[in-house]
Amino acid sequence: MYELYPYFTNDGSVGLFSPEADDIYHSTYGALTEAYEKFILPADFDKYFSNHNKIKILDICFGIGYNTKSFLNYFYEKIFHEKYIPQNCYIEKIDTDNNTYNDTRDTNNINSENLHHEHHNTKKLSTKNENDNDNDNDNDNLISKPEIYIKAIDTDKTLAFLSPFIMTGKRFLRKEKIKFHQEKIEKMLKKISGPKIKIKDEINIILLLKIIEKHPEILEDAEITSFLTSSKYRRYFSGYMRRFFAFKKSKICKYTPLRQLSAYLHNIYYRYISKRQKRALNTLKMLDFNFELKIDDARKVLLTDNDIYNFVFLDAFTPAKCPCLWTVDFFRLLYSHLDNDGMILTYSNAANIRSAFLEAGFYVGKIYNEHAGKFTGTIAVKNKSLIKNELSEYDLGLLKTKAGIFYRDENLTGQNEAIIAAHETDVETSTRISSSKFIKQWKKIKKPD
Ligand SMILES: C[S@@+](CC[C@H](N)C(=O)[O-])C[C@H]1O[C@@H](n2cnc3c(N)ncnc32)[C@H](O)[C@@H]1O
Known part of the structure; x- marks a missing residue:
């Protein structure tokens, strides 16, 4: 049976330890902070997107996906909102604590006209895409639809499948007992506290939907379900994403009378999640996002790969x-x-x-x-x-x-x-x-x- 060795790192994101490699997957001062500091910020994506609309990223050693998710989070939170959403339009954003709030570029103009404006500009995003070039300077108001392609490679399917569920917001509490490899891990935990950052739920939803699209077997994977439902690991996974997964699973079930009841309950739940899900899907439509997950040795994958990448994360x-x-x-x-x-x-x-x-x-x-x-x-x-x-x-x-x-x-x-x-x-x-x-x-x- 596959064993996981998770712990909370200092920025509240989950880190893993590998007994086979006798190594940690993530820095103890903050798994998510590390992804931002070592991959996202040095890549200078703001500069890159100032004259490109397409990006190809190769994420070697995807693990539980911090580098890909941090890129998507950064793109969605910063670049997408700054570059692709026009300055005077009104858009709705959600924060991760489940409160809806409005992001207003022009606070004097929050009215139905602005909502119309958003729709109007979204249309422009799609039309311009037809004449898209690789190096597209956006000097006018017509903004091309961004194209994101990420190929992620890892030998470990279980970790990759669990990636959208990993908790990235809970602060590590010193009183929490680490029950495995305690000495080793505690020795590694330093007292530096990093910024409290979190991957937005939309990013996890988008990633999970992409994984389901290419690997539908995840919905019936007994090991994944057992991890997500086990009380031992529960606190390391986002409750919201676990419920979302259960909902996606219920959609593929053949309906027995008992299942009908559970489907009915899920439908009630659907009312709660549908708003968020729709937002995630709308983002996806605007984004032209492609995600390919290769479960194999990176050497083998790249020997038969014909793609050329703009950024490679080697982790x-x-x-x-x-x-x-x-x-x-x-x-x-x-x-x-x-x-x-x-x-x-x-x-x-x-x-x-x-x-x-x-x-x-x-x-x-x-x-x-x-x-x-x-x-x-x-x-x-x-x-x-x-x-x-x-x-x-x-x-x-x-x-x-x-x-x-x-x-x-x-x-x-x-x-x-x-x-x-x-x-x-x-x-x-x-x-x-x-x-x-x-x-x-x-x-x-x-x-x-
Ligand atoms: C340091 S961890 C990567 C952490 C990851 N970036 C994350 O965000 O969770 C190293 C990863 O390399 C993977 N790995 C080891 N050998 C590999 C190989 N030959 N090809 C592809 N992946 C490999 C392991 O399964 C492990 O997930």
Whole structure:
């Protein structure tokens, strides 16, 4: 039986621990905060959408979907409302605490005319789309319909199916007892409190509907149902999404007399959810959103994939645990899938990851986290001008040490253990200096940055 090891991280979102990888899936200071800080904010989507209407994202190691959901949330909350909803129109937004409120761009103009305006502009969104170009500058009032395509890959179907249900708003309470791997997890939990952010229910609804569309078997998956209904895991899943799932399931049931009663009860419930569901569906119509979930090894998926992506989120377990997704050969494969102005983002700062990206032909830069005041990741690009923080002299020096020896996987089929063993041999037989010796020498001359 599949086991989950969830815990609340410091921003109130749920993090997971993997006993097999002996690694955490998400940072303990905030799973959701981490997604924003390491993937969404450094990608600078505001800039991207200032001259593009289409985006293709590859989410490698989807897990429970924080990176995809954070992107959709950011797009929906910020970019969609700022760019695609005209300034003087009146739109209805809902907050996640179940209160409806109105977002008014022009507070003096809230009247039926504005409601008409919204409808009118929505129509414009669809018409313009017919003559859409890839790089569309919006200098006039006619705004093209945004097109979003996300391909998400993970080997773990259960996690991917559970992704729309994960709770992302409850604050971690210290008095809550962690019942498994307690010592290990508690050691990891730091006392930094992050911003309380939450994925909107619409995003989860949209994601779940997309998953159901391509993987209808989720509705009859006994394991998923058992997780969602188990009292052990209940608090890690959104109650609203659990009820929504039960409702979707009830729609596929053949009606026995007992089911009729439950269908009747669901219909009562439907009155409650339908408003929200309709909003989510309306957003979906305006968005032209495509979501493909591939349950397989990322190497295998990409070997037969013909798409070119604008952004790649690489969120594999650490290189020492899952080297197969950090090899120079895998990065070469990613190179062939990246747009000339595209960007790969990852949380790893490791020297051998950066040297592998360079060897595969990318320009490499660092991700600076303003909140933490430090560098917290790496970006790889084909267009050097996209790099905001270049590798320093110190970083480049480190790449030439043993720490900069990258992992290899020539046929893209190697097992992690074999890749690690070959790497160890490469390091042992190398004549390069060790990173510790390099750091000592460097400290004598300059202070590392
Ligand atoms: C650090 S977690 C990713 C967390 C995820 N981004 C999230 O938001 O929950 C790493 C993920 O990599 C997946 N994984 C491990 N090996 C893989 C492979 N060869 N191809 C695709 N996914 C893999 C695991 O199933 C796990 O979900």
